[in-house]
Amino acid sequence: MVVAEIIDGGILYGLIAVGAGLATGLAGIGAGVGEQGIGAAVVGVVAEEPGFLGKGLFLMLLPETLIIFGLAVSLILMFAWTPFA
Amino acid sequence: MPVLRLPKFGKPVKYAYITGRVRAMKTKLIPAEMYPRMMSMDISEIARYLEETQYKDEIDALSKDYSGTELIEHATFSNLAKTYRKLGEVAIDEPRFLILEYLRRWDIWNIKTVLRGKFYGASDAEIMKYLVPAGELDVEFLDGLTKKDSIQDVISAFDGTDYASALSQYDGKSLATEENALDKLYYFRMERAVGGTLSVGGGLLLKYVRREIDIRNLITLFRMNRAGVEANIIQDNLIPGGKLHDELSRMAGQPFGEFLRSLEGYPFWSSISDIATADVQEISRIEARLKAYLIRYAWALSNYHPLSILPVLGYMVSKETEVSNIRKIVRGKEAGLPAELIEEQVVVA
Numbered sequence: 001m002v003v004a005e006i007i008d009g010g011i012l013y014g015l016i017a018v019g020a021g022l023a024t025g026l027a028g029i030g031a032g033v034g035e036q037g038i039g040a041a042v043v044g045v046v047a048e049e050p051g052f053l054g055k056g057l058f059l060m061l062l063p064e065t066l067i068i069f070g071l072a073v074s075l076i077l078m079f080a081w082t083p084f085a
Numbered sequence: 086m087p088v089l090r091l092p093k094f095g096k097p098v099k100y101a102y103i104t105g106r107v108r109a110m111k112t113k114l115i116p117a118e119m120y121p122r123m124m125s126m127d128i129s130e131i132a133r134y135l136e137e138t139q140y141k142d143e144i145d146a147l148s149k150d151y152s153g154t155e156l157i158e159h160a161t162f163s164n165l166a167k168t169y170r171k172l173g174e175v176a177i178d179e180p181r182f183l184i185l186e187y188l189r190r191w192d193i194w195n196i197k198t199v200l201r202g203k204f205y206g207a208s209d210a211e212i213m214k215y216l217v218p219a220g221e222l223d224v225e226f227l228d229g230l231t232k233k234d235s236i237q238d239v240i241s242a243f244d245g246t247d248y249a250s251a252l253s254q255y256d257g258k259s260l261a262t263e264e265n266a267l268d269k270l271y272y273f274r275m276e277r278a279v280g281g282t283l284s285v286g287g288g289l290l291l292k293y294v295r296r297e298i299d300i301r302n303l304i305t306l307f308r309m310n311r312a313g314v315e316a317n318i319i320q321d322n323l324i325p326g327g328k329l330h331d332e333l334s335r336m337a338g339q340p341f342g343e344f345l346r347s348l349e350g351y352p353f354w355s356s357i358s359d360i361a362t363a364d365v366q367e368i369s370r371i372e373a374r375l376k377a378y379l380i381r382y383a384w385a386l387s388n389y390h391p392l393s394i395l396p397v398l399g400y401m402v403s404k405e406t407e408v409s410n411i412r413k414i415v416r417g418k419e420a421g422l423p424a425e426l427i428e429e430q431v432v433v434a
Contacts, residue, residue: 037101037392044105047175052109 020074027070034063100286100392103176107400110168113139115407117433123414124424128153131415140164154419155214161408162217166191168404169219172397179286183394185221186278187290187401192220193271195227196239196248197264203236204260247274265322272298272326286394293383293398298327300353300375306336307368310344353378370429380406380434406432 042056115138123131135157136144143160151159169191173184195216202212209231216231218224233239240252251266275294279287302323309319316338323334329351336344342363348354354361356378357371365371383402387395410431417427 037098040098040101041105044102045109048106048109049112 016077020077023073023077024067024070027067031063031066034066035060038063098392099178100180100394103172103180104392104396106175107172107397111400111403114403115411120410120414120431120433121428123411124418124427128157128415128418131411131418132157135160135411139168143167154415157415158412159214161411162215165404165408166217166219169217169401172401176397179284180394180397183279183286183290184397184401186275187294187398188220189274190220190271191217192222193267195220195222196230196243196252197260197267199227199230199239200236200255200260200263202231203233203239265324268301269324272324276326289386289390290394290398293386293395295326295328296382297379298324299329299333300379302327302330302333303348303353304368304372304375306333306344307371310337310339310341311365311368314338367429373430373432376406376432377434380432384434403434406434 038060042052042060045052046056119134123134126134129152132144132148132153135141140160143163144156147156147159147163169188173181173188176184195218198215199212201207202215212231213228216227218227230239230242233242236255240249240255243249243252247270248267251270252263254266255263272294276291279290305322306319309322319337320334323330323337327333336347339347345361345363348361349358353375357374360370360374380399380402383395383399387393387399410433413430414427417430
């Protein structure tokens with residue numbers, strides 16, 4: 001009875017949307033924390049060795065992959081798995 | 086006394102930029118395999134080789150006024166000062182504070198050089214040649230110091246500063262007591278300033294500096310024990326603050342063979358065990374090995390703490406050693422010393 005009310009009232013969909021937002025948002029914050037150190041170190045190296053820019057950018061973008069995981073989870077939550085199907 | 090109180094979160098990030106930068110700078114240092122090659126070059130060839138390295142700007146700028154050994158000596162010291170100043174400029178917060186505190190050793194170096202120059206009656210220009218303005222005392226102040234007429238005038242220029250008490254020990258006959266007091270002052274000030282920060286980076290710097298004091302004291306012991314100096318005179322010359330200070334103090338005045346036996350088992354022993362024998366002729370060979378040990382120690386520590394002051398410290402020590410090696414080779418060649426003798430003095434970590 002309660003579950004039916006939650007579904008009918010759209011609360012579950014709202015919770016799923018919040019979860020999807022958190023999945024991408026927290027992954028973004030995590031990647032940002034990871035990137036701050038790498039970014040600073042890469043800028044330091046590139047200041048001395050401009051030729052390192054390509055490799056440095058690649059290393060800097062590695063934590064970005066975490067966001068893709070978060071985004072994938074969000075998309076699955078929002079579009080692939082739904083209680084309304 | 087500056088006291089740092091930094092939040093713990095994000096602290097290693099403050100070191101990320103400077104450690105990345107010094108690791109890139111480390112790749113530009115002259116590789117160890119170049120030193121034997123430099124020994125087979127003549128002085129003008131060494132100058133040409135240095136022109137292809139990080140010393141290019143200095144060699145180019147100074148080649149109008151100097152040549153040969155003078156050019157290399159000027160260029161290497163000028164580059165050393167520029168590199169150290171750059172480290173102080175590009176670092177921020179805690180790393181900057183620690184770098185500047187470490188670089189005060191060049192103030193001590195400069196004061197000692199000016200005093201020695203005045204003591205032996207060297208000209209202003211000659212004294213300036215050996216100064217490295219990488220510390221707190223800038224070029225203008227040092228230039229003013231070299232122009233002073235007497236040692237007393239140089240000493241009175243430091244009235245009201247921390248240096249005054251150490252410099253007041255000058256007795257007019259020898260600079261040894263005063264120089265020793267200046268060294269002690271440097272380490273005392275560092276302990277006071279850096280120890281007061283209670284920071285992790287400061288603790289790591291002090292860990293290295295304590296080992297450095299031990300090695301300096303050990304070199305003093307090697308020289309003085311070999312010369313048979315009395316224990317109390319040796320102990321007066323030891324710098325306090327090292328981790329092994331008490332143990333090394335007890336070794337002062339020991340007969341040389343007994344002294345060597347008591348060193349067995351210490352971490353630095355394996356670096357010198359093959360040459361530290363009772364009949365060793367050249368203490369400078371042992372000194373070179375101990376300095377190489379110190380560089381390896383700094384870099385080994387930095388592997389445990391990659392985002393800390395230690396890689397910067399390792400670089401600063403390596404850079405200073407590089408300049409000292411180049412100068413040893415050039416001076417040795419100029420004096421016509423045999424290559425083997427020069428090679429023994431060169432510090433290769």
